[in-house]
Amino acid sequence: MKKQLTLIIATAALAVSTATAQDFGVRAGANIAKWVGDANEHVDQRTCFNVAIIADLNFHKDFYFRPGVMYNQKGGRYWNDVYTEFGVHEGHDFFYNQNYLEFPLCVAYKRKMSQNVSIDFQTGAYIAFGIHGKTKVEYKKSPEHNFEYDMFRKCGEEMIGTQAKRFDFGWNLALGVNFKKYYLGVGYDIGLMPIHDCHEFMIIDHWKPHNSCVMINLGYYFLSL
Secondary structure, eight states: OHHHHHHHHHHHHHHHHHOOEEEEEEEEEEEEEEEESTTOTTEEOEEEEEEEEEEEEEEETTEEEEEEEEEEEEEEEEEEEEEEETTEEEEEEEEEEEEEEEEEEEEEEEEESSSSEEEEEEEEEEEEEEEEEEEEEEESSOGGGOEEEETTOOOOTTOOSOOOOSEEEEEEEEEEEEETTEEEEEEEEEESSOSOOOGGGOSSTTOOOEEEEEEEEEEEEEEEO
């Protein structure tokens, strides 16, 4: 993992040093987030949002290095209807709300289709740090037992449920269209490392889910150099 991060940072530094033109813009949109991995038949998606500041640094013909800073919401929902607790056959939902400060480090290819329109494809790594998050537990037959806790707390013997790692690392793909200074696109984040390592506190043993997120974004370039 350290070698991968070093290679990504070195590549980014080289792209910045050779950049000849820069565009700066903002993007925002809707997320469809979900945990993926083994034992995911009880997992549903979470609808949330993202907002980002990006830079397009041209380093070779139609190729751009595209770093950014993004506030990105992820998570999902886990449900179980075959669980006995408080002396009754109980069903309950876990709503996982993870919110990250994310740093995408992508390479973009922009192909002009006309004077004002270009196709935009990007791919690259992202590094994310959890800044806040909550897990809400809701019981279907015993709502008086509902509770919530900090998603990014440390593991401990007295804790129930799942604790997420603050650090996440993954890969991004996106395809969009630029019209003058406007952007419309669809992207996908996939985490390359498990969200948590507290398996003894999971209802499903040895479950190692990863973050995944489909993003639909609008953007605007407000400054060019």
